[in-house]
Amino acid sequence: MSARTRRLAVQFYWGGIATGVMLPTLMEAAVTVARRSRTLGQVFDGFYVRLFAPKESILMLTVLGGAPFLLFGIFALIHLGTADRHGTELAARRHFALQMTYVAMVALAAWGHHGIMTARGSTAGLGFLFLPFLVVAAGVTAYALSRAFKRLRRGPAG
8 A cells, every 4th residue: 555545544434533523513613502592611611511411412422423424434444544555546436525525424423513513493303313323324416426427538447
């Protein structure tokens, strides 16, 4: 494996995990600041208490929201790890597809978290149970479309 591909694989792996861990907390902070007129200091005051609070368990949201990004990181590590065996052009195509997958997953997860956190319905929180499956489905779709786009643009290999 080339040094560039190894670096990209590690960046996707740790970047995916970091995104999955931080995205729910950052979205909760953004919604609280924007909709409830609080400062960032007020949002993070008592953060450790709210990690396990019954109605706002940030830890549960992090575990549920982070699972698709953990899967993405493992997939990227394995997928880019075998790309150099088949040529640098295939590695570049896989890298492009993984970038588009990451963007689609982050966009859908952020949109979903924002929508659920700003909903007025009493059952909106159930959306957090279904959001990881939708994020994985969006990632798979984005990956397939990105690979098809690159294949049509550059030829049948890859």
